[in-house]
Amino acid sequence: MRYIIKHGSIIDPARRVATVGDVVICDGVVEQVSELADWHADNESIGDDIEIINARGAVIAPGFTDLHTHLREPGEEQKETIATGTLAAARGGFTTVCAMPTTRPTPDTAAVVRHVQALARREGHVRVDVIGALTQGCAGKALADMIELSEAGCIAFSDGGHPVADAGLMRQAMTYAAALGVPVMTHCEEPGLTRGWAMHEGIVSTRLGLAGFPAAAEEAMLARDIALAELTGVHLHVCNVSTAGAVALLRAARARGVRITAEVTPHHLTLTDRWVLGKLVPHETVAVPAGPPPPPASSRKGRRSAPPEQIIPSWLDPALLEPYDTSTRVCPPLRTQADVDALVAGLRDGTIDAIATGHAPQARVDKECEYGVAAPGISGLETALALVLTLVHRGEMDLVNLVAKLTEGPAQVLGRSPATLHPGARADIVIFQPDQAWTVDASQFASRGRNTPLHGQHLKGQVMLTMAAGEIVFRRDHFGRSGEPRRATSRLDGFLD
Amino acid sequence: MEMVSRRRRHVIDLDEMTAAEIEEILELTESMKEVLAREIKQVPTLRGRTVVNMFFEDSTRTRISFELAAKALSANVVSFSARGSSVEKGESLIDTVRTLQALGAEMVVIRHSQAGAPYLVAQHFAGAVINAGDGRHAHPTQALLDLFTIRERLDRIRGLKVVIVGDILHSRVARSDLWGLTRLGAHVTLCAPPTLLGPAHFWTATWPQISISHRLDEALEGADVVMVLRLQKERMQAGLLPSLREYSRAYALTPERLERLGAETLIMHPGPMNEGVEIWPEAATAPNSVIEAQVTNGVAVRMALLYWLAG
Numbered sequence: 096m097r098y099i100i101k102h103g104s105i106i107d108p109a110r111r112v113a114t115v116g117d118v119v120i121c122d123g124v125v126e127q128v129s130e131l132a133d134w135h136a137d138n139e140s141i142g143d144d145i146e147i148i149n150a151r152g153a154v155i156a157p158g159f160t161d162l163h164t165h166l167r168e169p170g171e172e173q174k175e176t177i178a179t180g181t182l183a184a185a186r187g188g189f190t191t192v193c194a195m196p197t198t199r200p201t202p203d204t205a206a207v208v209r210h211v212q213a214l215a216r217r218e219g220h221v222r223v224d225v226i227g228a229l230t231q232g233c234a235g236k237a238l239a240d241m242i243e244l245s246e247a248g249c250i251a252f253s254d255g256g257h258p259v260a261d262a263g264l265m266r267q268a269m270t271y272a273a274a275l276g277v278p279v280m281t282h283c284e285e286p287g288l289t290r291g292w293a294m295h296e297g298i299v300s301t302r303l304g305l306a307g308f309p310a311a312a313e314e315a316m317l318a319r320d321i322a323l324a325e326l327t328g329v330h331l332h333v334c335n336v337s338t339a340g341a342v343a344l345l346r347a348a349r350a351r352g353v354r355i356t357a358e359v360t361p362h363h364l365t366l367t368d369r370w371v372l373g374k375l376v377p378h379e380t381v382a383v384p385a386g387p388p389p390p391p392a393s394s395r396k397g398r399r400s401a402p403p404e405q406i407i408p409s410w411l412d413p414a415l416l417e418p419y420d421t422s423t424r425v426c427p428p429l430r431t432q433a434d435v436d437a438l439v440a441g442l443r444d445g446t447i448d449a450i451a452t453g454h455a456p457q458a459r460v461d462k463e464c465e466y467g468v469a470a471p472g473i474s475g476l477e478t479a480l481a482l483v484l485t486l487v488h489r490g491e492m493d494l495v496n497l498v499a500k501l502t503e504g505p506a507q508v509l510g511r512s513p514a515t516l517h518p519g520a521r522a523d524i525v526i527f528q529p530d531q532a533w534t535v536d537a538s539q540f541a542s543r544g545r546n547t548p549l550h551g552q553h554l555k556g557q558v559m560l561t562m563a564a565g566e567i568v569f570r571r572d573h574f575g576r577s578g579e580p581r582r583a584t585s586r587l588d589g590f591l592d
Numbered sequence: 593m594e595m596v597s598r599r600r601r602h603v604i605d606l607d608e609m610t611a612a613e614i615e616e617i618l619e620l621t622e623s624m625k626e627v628l629a630r631e632i633k634q635v636p637t638l639r640g641r642t643v644v645n646m647f648f649e650d651s652t653r654t655r656i657s658f659e660l661a662a663k664a665l666s667a668n669v670v671s672f673s674a675r676g677s678s679v680e681k682g683e684s685l686i687d688t689v690r691t692l693q694a695l696g697a698e699m700v701v702i703r704h705s706q707a708g709a710p711y712l713v714a715q716h717f718a719g720a721v722i723n724a725g726d727g728r729h730a731h732p733t734q735a736l737l738d739l740f741t742i743r744e745r746l747d748r749i750r751g752l753k754v755v756i757v758g759d760i761l762h763s764r765v766a767r768s769d770l771w772g773l774t775r776l777g778a779h780v781t782l783c784a785p786p787t788l789l790g791p792a793h794f795w796t797a798t799w800p801q802i803s804i805s806h807r808l809d810e811a812l813e814g815a816d817v818v819m820v821l822r823l824q825k826e827r828m829q830a831g832l833l834p835s836l837r838e839y840s841r842a843y844a845l846t847p848e849r850l851e852r853l854g855a856e857t858l859i860m861h862p863g864p865m866n867e868g869v870e871i872w873p874e875a876a877t878a879p880n881s882v883i884e885a886q887v888t889n890g891v892a893v894r895m896a897l898l899y900w901l902a903g
Contacts, residue, residue, distance in 0.1 A: 463684065468706065
């Protein structure tokens with residue numbers, strides 16, 4: 096089967112290029128990428144085994160890689176399965192997901208890893224890489240069979256959301272991983288500082304009377320893990336960075352040459368602890384949602400004459416939520432605006448390598464309860480792109496760099512060849528409309544986890560088609576089938592430099 | 593004012609309540625107190641209405657106060673106590689509330705150990721919800737009875753200096769009092785050991801008008817009202833305090849401090865008291881102590897709220 100994706104804005108982050116053109120896919124690999132003028136495929140001359148996908152006005156990019164996905168299978172299939180989780184991934188534009196090991200049982204032996212890999216081959220919609228358990232049962236007591244796990248194909252070791260409290264054990268684990276050349280992914284949380292936590296410790300937790308997870312709990316553990324990474328020489332990958340202090344620690348560690356990489360979630364880049372207040376008005380300010388800053392002068396004129404669907408507000412409004420909405424409970428918790436600003440800056444300047452969803456689907460019963468006892472986690476795969484695109488729409492990040500953080504960045508963390516669209520590359524491709532306005536409806540998620548604070552929010556940016564190894568694994572509303580042009584390419588002015 | 597009262601369906605905290613609404617409830621409390629002074633302490637206002645008191649945390653006092661309030665208004669009142677969160681019990685709070693609704697409950701009063709639980713109840717219940725204390729978050733009826741008691745004795749709230757001393761961090765009473773007192777124009781000083789308060793700006797960001805102190809003797813200068821909070825013994829076990837002896841020396845309302853305060857300063861405590869820990873018996877029973885009046889006024893305030901919400 097051959098696909099010709101026509102008239103798209105091609106972003107190839109590996110080569111930092113954005114051009115308008117066509118991409119030809121044949122037998123699972125990219126066959127040809129051409130400037131618009133170079134390809135003159137004619138509808139009438141095309142046979143049955145060729146499909147033309149009209150991508151006018153949309154972005155064509157390498158498929159995204161998610162470094163941090165909880166697929167929940169085996170053991171918690173009421174929350175998610177490999178089938179539903181990878182379909183959610185496909186709908187979010189992800190063609191590779193790295194499955195976190197906090198399942199039941201955990202992949203702490205090769206047999207469990209092979210079971211997950213077999214399930215993924217049989218039922219997965221996108222590629223699944225398995226992260227092996229760092230300690231047996233992710234319980235932080237004894238090392239998992241790390242040599243066996245790495246031979247079985249684990250791409251990293253981690254205990255998921257469980258911090259390894261014992262520094263001595265962490266050192267041994269890192270020493271093993273360093274020798275195996277496999278990264279260790281850590282969730283940084285000093286458990287002595289987070290007992291009974293419900294949300295970020297700060298102004299909002301004080302007002303709401305909820306026990307806090309201070310920023311220092313993350314930073315203290317990160318400082319320890321950086322020291323241990325220097326001691327052992329392991330490649331340390333820091334999961335879901337959430338505080339300004341953590342960004343500063345990472346920046347300093349990188350500057351002195353520590354082998355360290357880091358990821359940040361879409362929600363930590365865009366939402367704050369203010370979301371736990373929901374519709375309650377913060378005392379100091381009367382007007383609730385802060386709109387986006389005015390667009391730069393160059394694009395202002397263009398926006399004023401934009402068609403109506405473009406002026407649907409794309410900023411986020413926490414007042415749509417009830418107070419103490421458990422969908423806002425996530426680990427690490429949503430932090431403050433100062434943290435959000437530092438995370439965006441860290442992402443922009445390369446201190447943070449990748450955007451990872453931290454996709455943590457939960458069953459209804461785990462969320463329909465009191466805030467302090469609700470299971471933490473956000474079902475994030477299907478809103479990730481639109482959420483991080485708010486950074487582009489607000490002018491805080493350029494589109495090519497953002498796409499790199501979803502493709503190139505994670506590939507580098509995994510030590511893979513750069514995600515790219517050059518001929519011969521595996522045809523993992525996403526096509527998205529960065530401007531398409533939509534309203535989040537969690538009941539329409541492919542994921543079994545409907546736990547999102549974004550339900551009902553107006554976002555901009557929608558995945559239209561996802562192709563994994565040359566096969567269409569997700570397609571929205573017959574995208575690209577009609578011959579008529581959908582959008583003018585000039586719509587992308589301002590997003591592409 | 594009537595319009596506003598008709599529209600509000602629940603009382604979960606005072607943070608969303610306007611000064612006018614608070615005043616309206618305090619005025620209603622006045623009339624309810626008059627009812628309670630009669631020989632027959634009952635009016636037919638809520639005859640045929642069903643009120644359910646759900647107490648997921650032990651509190652004999654507050655429960656009895658709510659029961660008496662509902663009975664004085666002739667409501668059908670049912671109370672139940674169940675310890676622990678819904679998760680521990682294996683039954684969800686939402687399910688409990690739906691069941692009560694199906695049984696015909698029109699108003700629920702909820703006491704719960706988890707902050708925010710009343711908001712969850714309110715989302716799944718068609719009638720009115722009154723918060724009788726949720727975790728560390730809020731205790732609006734306590735705050736209203738405190739306001740009523742202060743105004744009853746001192747004729748005003750505006751401009752008064754009110755010192756709240758004790759375990760502020762874990763206190764729902766302190767938080768609701770903060771909303772009520774600041775909204776009605778009082779100057780509030782919070783006084784607590786550093787571990788039972790947290791950083792000052794965590795408080796002043798939400799309540800910019802207040803003062804923060806770690807030294808009780810300084811805080812008490814010129815105070816019109818002193819509210820002493822209960823110190824839970826668990827705070828000691830959690831390592832938040834060096835010793836009870838030291839806490840008492842630094843933060844208790846002792847006879848010496850009582851003497852320095854003068855006879856005009858109101859002494860308040862939401863109860864139950866740990867006498868000899870945060871307050872000395874001499875202070876609790878002093879002529880300027882209004883601790884018993886707080887309890888009495890609690891019934892009238894809760895009657896006023898039930899009436900106000902039943903609209």
